[in-house]
Amino acid sequence: MIAEIIAAGSEMLTPHRQDTNSLFLTAQLNDLGVEVAFKTIVGDNLEHLTGAARTALSRADIVIFSGGLGPTEDDLTREAVASTLGISLRRDPTILASLYKRFAARQMVMPPNNAKQADVLEGAVILTNSNGSAPGQMIDTIVGDYRKLVILLPGPPREIKPLFEEVVKPLLEATLPSRSLARRILRMALIPESHVDARTSPIYNEYADVQTTILAGHGEIQLHFTSAKATLLEAQARVDELAGRIEAEMEDAIFSSQGESLEEVVLLMLEMRHLTLSVAESCTGGLLAQRLTAVPNSSRAFVGGAVVYTPELKMVFADVPREMVEMHGAVSPEVARALAEGIRARTGSSLGISITGLAGPGGGPPGPDAEKPVGRVYIGLANGRDTHIKELNLTGDRDYIRWWSSQHALEFLRLNLHR
Amino acid sequence: MIAEIIAAGSEMLTPHRQDTNSLFLTAQLNDLGVEVAFKTIVGDNLEHLTGAARTALSRADIVIFSGGLGPTEDDLTREAVASTLGISLRRDPTILASLYKRFAARQMVMPPNNAKQADVLEGAVILTNSNGSAPGQMIDTIVGDYRKLVILLPGPPREIKPLFEEVVKPLLEATLPSRSLARRILRMALIPESHVDARTSPIYNEYADVQTTILAGHGEIQLHFTSAKATLLEAQARVDELAGRIEAEMEDAIFSSQGESLEEVVLLMLEMRHLTLSVAESCTGGLLAQRLTAVPNSSRAFVGGAVVYTPELKMVFADVPREMVEMHGAVSPEVARALAEGIRARTGSSLGISITGLAGPGGGPPGPDAEKPVGRVYIGLANGRDTHIKELNLTGDRDYIRWWSSQHALEFLRLNLHR
CATH class of the missing domain: 3.90.950.20 (CinA-like)
Structure with a gap:
């Protein structure tokens, strides 16, 4: 199963703003055993968004959008997905009622624009967003001969994070093959990456079933070990064995074996x-x-x-x-x-x-x-x-x-x- | 003219690493009057890279790759572009000689792998990299009925930045229509973004020829004004007039009118x-x-x-x-x-x-x-x-x-x- 993350928003095509949701989403997807193979950043432009959606559906099993679910004319993710999948949008009365209530609670009149946040893709599961007005949506569909999961999520980090953890993750866990994941992080200071790699690669290369990632920067080297197995016990045993051998090799150069700073x-x-x-x-x-x-x-x-x-x-x-x-x-x-x-x-x-x-x-x-x-x-x-x-x-x-x-x-x- | 930036490297598909070159490249391209419409991040996988190259050529006039020019088997940008454009790679004797010399200067023998850094796309201009072993390459070609510029650049920031500023930018300036760009940044502390926007949007909306961007974060609001005109004088006059009116409105809330912290x-x-x-x-x-x-x-x-x-x-x-x-x-x-x-x-x-x-x-x-x-x-x-x-x-x-x-x-x- 491979995934593509599409971040929608013109501000992320300026020199000033990064897409950061994808880092969170990648960590979550990796935990579920899903590899992220592509990330695309696209502006608030229906043609560009539709093109990006079509490309993603052609190369990934799971396509996750972040952003573009707001109430303004620039929020076009719903429309782009509907057009790409050839399905229609319906205005959901329950969501609409909750939108009216949100505004009433603040003693404000809802601008008519906002009603579009109640538009739902025909056949989609509604993912209730407890931290914002736009709900997420998920469609489990067939494109060509392949099963595709298309998930629409809001852009603000304080909305997408709880929504993914509380609603999307349990849904994906139920639909994807189960596995258990164990992780260890070893941290070292002030040693050149090449030295660490020369001393540790003969060891970690013996562990084909443990994924090793070396991160270097700010005077620090981190070794990340991840293993996925049928049970947590098996996975933990593999990363612990590897981490133990690396600790024996690098001795007191390792300042942290549980990830502390x-x-x-x-x-x-x-x-x-x-x-x-x-x-x-x-x-x-x-x-x-x-x-x-x-x-x-x-x-x-x-x-x-x-x-x-x-x-x-x-x-x-x-x-x-x-x-x-x-x-x-x-x-x-x-x-x-x-x-x-x-x-x-x-x-x-x-x-x-x-x-x-x-x-x-x-x-x-x-x-x-x-x-x-x-x-x-x-x-x-x-x-x-x-x-x-x-x-x-x-x-x-x-x-x-x-x-x-x-x-x-x-x-x-x-x-x-x-x- | 619209551009797509493709960042190649599997590490940028982990939860730990961002593509940051694209922020620099976007600023540079905007200065040249080129809008970035898409950014794609793709791993070290020939099929994925080739697909990303094909998609980019179908939707952008300028396609810039960063990364994937190193000496390892995972460095596949050259091969992906060659395959997508249907042209061959030739091993350049001058680059090869300079690679041998780099190693000799360090009294090392060059591993045979490294020779692939001398592979050049048939018809490409070689962009000499004074801070690393892999040169950049640029191809000015026709795909379908459209002119396309394809530019391959190395991934390390300390290589790509001087290479773009010293070699690529003058080349693009010579080939793209000329224009002059003026910028102003106003900075304010501790005011809610909505207040700033409510007070300033009636003013900046009068200036359709000045692009206004509001950035908020870390207790600070920045207003960025950019104008592109035939002459620098005209462009500067427009941003200065707008900035002056905003300064009059916001008074001493503005701590900086030239971008200082x-x-x-x-x-x-x-x-x-x-x-x-x-x-x-x-x-x-x-x-x-x-x-x-x-x-x-x-x-x-x-x-x-x-x-x-x-x-x-x-x-x-x-x-x-x-x-x-x-x-x-x-x-x-x-x-x-x-x-x-x-x-x-x-x-x-x-x-x-x-x-x-x-x-x-x-x-x-x-x-x-x-x-x-x-x-x-x-x-x-x-x-x-x-x-x-x-x-x-x-x-x-x-x-x-x-x-x-x-x-x-x-x-x-x-x-x-x-x-």
Whole structure:
């Protein structure tokens, strides 16, 4: 069974908007054992939509539309499907009544246009939408000699997601052959994708019945393993066996074997060891603190810290002597050490971590930092006994250097906690 | 002239990867006066690719492929286009030589597979790729009675972008009818899209020759105006006239009339007034500082600040009395005021801004904050003479509340500076 997803809406043919529903729909369909083979994005144009519907019906078993079910003249999915399948639309009195009621509840008069949201394809199952006015529709039909499922869904994410999960998925489960799916995700930081692949592909290639996907980006590599079997037990055993062998190969490079983020793992490790953390950030300007505090309940281990963007604030919040900055530059192992030790002492936390560096685009200010290259970053980690320093030499733009610096700081902390 | 963009690659048919090249390509094509009418995403499958190519040639004048030009067996764009157009591939000796040289320069032996990157469609113009091994190709041909341009481009963003800008765009400019395009972007924060539309649509609807697009998201509304005319002067005059009328209508709700971000505008206003800024963040945990420091040269106005996630740190970094937190709760106008005044005094900046609130998902800790709803946030702004406080009651998840809090803080600061 292969599917095609058609996203209808001219805004998705501008440089500003992506179709994102298809990512959700793809995950849901894959869970049901259906592969998505094509995605099409088409504007609010009856001829284009009809053409896209005809093409999709010729090459896919399941065709899912998202969008184009609204009340305006530009909402043409119903009309396009009716014309493509050669069936008519009827105005459903129950849906029409519920539309009138929605407006009455808001003490508004329904514009006549809106009545078209009650138009239903002859023979379609109505998929009740509890989060919006336009219901979805599904037609189970024969085109040529083949069975085709055509499903029309609304475009807004807050409508399509519950509608799919609560109404469409149970319907598809009942009509498609049953199978059970198991998944595992292993995550690693700061390792090149080619290294991971060279070390792991000899292993995962032995598992033809497990689908392996490698995702790389933002200083992280993810290995996704999926297996589909008659029973969940069988499927889980296969992905667990493969994940176990990869964990043995990659050892402590793997920070997460259940899908948690690096921030979550570090916070959990701190909490389990009854340790608290503070940060002093120069070039990352709050990014590390922001990443940590994005995790709910981060306050169990993270106390806070300072954004020390000037030499004065390095003194004010972390007791870094002015002369040290003048002698070595703010971007130096000496200042990284003093910042980490200073923020730890000031906040009374068990661990203090610091980041100081040149994120660009301009170089360092006059003085000792002037000669240092953009991308030079120092990380300091103080624990009260000793202080570890790491030098980075990153290449990339300001956003990239800031992100990777925060990623290195988290991984540096994790590996130190791991030992 | 209408275009279709075909993104080739099975990874874009998973729940994890989007086609993003098409956003860049759409912007470039629109600049050339070409509308994108369809986007198709297709996997690494010769039959599917050939079908997609055939469909695209039947409905678009310009068909652009991204991806599928690599050296592996899964890279099939060349073969699919050759088969669809009924032309053959020839192995180009100049490209082959340059492939051998690339490997030799890295002191590696080229795997025999890689030679297929030298395969060129008979009659194609070779588009030299200075950032990768696979060149692009363009064919200007007749299908049926219609002229068709078929363009094959590599998938990696760092290859396709310079290749399009430096090689493809000049070629298309030379072959397409000439026109000039002018653009303006107006940006507003924290206003509902429906309000903006109700007030501005009577104006922009008078300008049928200017394309207006409204984009809403992340606490911001953008109005994009585009006009295409025979001369740049004419086009610019039209968008400027419309933008001027919208600015008169929306007044100081518009923070940017040339496309700058809210962070950039606030930093520029501070710098022009010779003011400096510090921040004390509780629930946003560094997000506001991170947004400000993401702007290059933000240190001209932003000195830094503190992430005060615990009552202790509110005392340590901003001199907020422990008893005040105990009496009113950390999420209170009193603490917001003390934080803003305290961080300003500690850092010696002209202005101090604070954010304290409940971002959820859990409620406040036992004590005065326990009864306050998730989404309650206070912002304080101290300037040395008086301190302004703003109460927010936001609804949404943790990320949403944190983002909107930082957006409100920036807009609060902007409106205060504006007066």
